[in-house]
Amino acid sequence: MDLDQQADDPGVPVAPGGAGGRVTMQQVAAEAGVSVSTVSKVLNGRYGVSPATAQHVTGVITRLGYEASLVARSLRNRRTNVIGVLVADFEPFSTEVLKGAADAIRDSGFELVAYSAGGRVDEHVGWERRYLSRVMGTLVDGAVLVTPTVTDVQYDGPVVAVDPHTGRSSLPTVAGDNLQGARLGVDHLLGLGHTRIGMVTGRPDLVSAQLRERGYREAHAAAGLPVDESLLALGAFEAEQAREAAHRLLALPDPPTAVFGANDLSALAVLEVAAERGLDVPRDLSVIGFDNVPESALSDPPLTTVEQPIRRMGRDAVALLLALLDGAAVADTQLTLPTTLVTRRSTAAPAGPTSNGAVS
Amino acid sequence: MDLDQQADDPGVPVAPGGAGGRVTMQQVAAEAGVSVSTVSKVLNGRYGVSPATAQHVTGVITRLGYEASLVARSLRNRRTNVIGVLVADFEPFSTEVLKGAADAIRDSGFELVAYSAGGRVDEHVGWERRYLSRVMGTLVDGAVLVTPTVTDVQYDGPVVAVDPHTGRSSLPTVAGDNLQGARLGVDHLLGLGHTRIGMVTGRPDLVSAQLRERGYREAHAAAGLPVDESLLALGAFEAEQAREAAHRLLALPDPPTAVFGANDLSALAVLEVAAERGLDVPRDLSVIGFDNVPESALSDPPLTTVEQPIRRMGRDAVALLLALLDGAAVADTQLTLPTTLVTRRSTAAPAGPTSNGAVS
């Protein structure tokens, strides 16, 4: 029930009958019999307050459980001591970054705010710029952008991008080595003896996806193997599209014996589709992903994947941001973190003679 | 959907002279040659603006890439359309809740802000109340408290607690069934034939921990087995203490053949310690946890554990909160979600001659 539908009386504080609720500095001041500015001074430890009143006010503050509104304070101050992590949605990747950010923020004196408009991103491309405008300058001192798709945003404040999907970012950036990672993954498959390796590709407009596909091609070239273009299917980093792509690949007259998913989401979709089609992984089909999101270990079988040090990426991004806030000249840093292969149970050597009829 | 790289993209702002930074409404007004209130009206679609100026102002807004400051708007308005998730730290549990919250918030028109002071919580008990004061009323319309340790916080605003660690909360609450879950876990061990089952207990002041211990005891009682008090060691939901507890347990003259960790963190610690002591899990020792955080599948061997539907807890909490905001009379809802056993590879029948060949 919303009781305070009445107009706020500027002079009279909200009736304290209801216990709790948002206590304002006004109320503290009134209760303590001093002015708001005095309360403010006490709160911020400014000089110019007698020990007696200071102690009295402190007492009232704790008694009322008063805490300054982050918002009001942010609006007034230039510095807020809050760092923002801006994400399109809270999913496995971004939350992993968040954990890393939390690692880096600990004992830094900063607080962390993660902000998301609730996944309604596809509607508005350029969420990153809008989010930045909303929170930068007020609320947060600096921000980490997680997987932004538009990085030509020239923002003058301290902003760091993590795993930006587009290239030529003018922002300081922390990313995994996509090219090297894809090579690692496909080389693993090649090394196992696979020669017909399919790929569920990512969003064609994203540089990260392009690099992973390039790694796939380079690995083939290095092995002296031609790339069969019919073995590439668009998954677009998207569950449903990845599933369709997997179906297309596995329905081929001469289907691949292994599939490289452009990310774990895609690879997990391949795993599902393989199960639906009665294929045993890894006996009939090897599957490998990219990211090593925690969820990838939960699949059946657990997914072999290329790990990006996501958590560390978050940690490094915040560290970079803190340096930036500290005035360090690291504005054009482009960190590329190495990727590694995590071998679990979704990959194995191809069964039987190379192109022998598979069970369908 | 994101193929709109068409010709003139009104979404791309042109940075004004001073490089794009925080653009204020003042600047938009000046640039458009109108007053701030007119800009405000246009922005909020209020009536009373001629189509001509409205369009002009809209043009300037998009050209400058202006977006209203969340903070300033929050301060002015009673309603912000933002929901807060307040956490002590971003760790596996809270981030899982966050994913669930994001699920529930999608297409609700609300935005999500997750707030953490950076894990420096142990210093100040009662972070939940302080966080609430900081953000409620301004910045967020309602809040979800994740694993609060103090719930006697009588807050008059819409607040929902997830997995509160203390009992009798006056807040609407969503939690897993700790007692039933513990029974499930220990019964599993009992069923396997274990008779000396150790427990690394949680923080004694937390009801969730107390319930899990009670479940342990009840399971023993139901099986007609006495509880050996020397087999209980305090882990306090804390990595280092859990490790020490594990060492103590495993160094016993007659060590347990299985250990129940009060949460996954504790169980994972037991796994580590067992490895250090040269014990093979599950041959020499069975280990079971509680929570089923994603990380529990990554251990070696993957951890058998009692799952709480964490993500769903986040989803339900936000749904509850939205109902509350909508004026629904659900203020005293106490949701208890069922727990389930997730059998992975850290548990097996005891090796010894004790109760060989026990079939259940």
Next chain:
DNA sequence: CTGTTAGCGCATTCAG
């Protein structure tokens, strides 16, 4: 239709 005025809660001058 438009601009002016008055705060939201707080921190900081600057008078008293």
Next chain:
DNA sequence: CTGAATGCGCTAACAG
């Protein structure tokens, strides 16, 4: 040492 005034960016009354 203290309190009244000012304004952060914005919205909602009310004048013009």
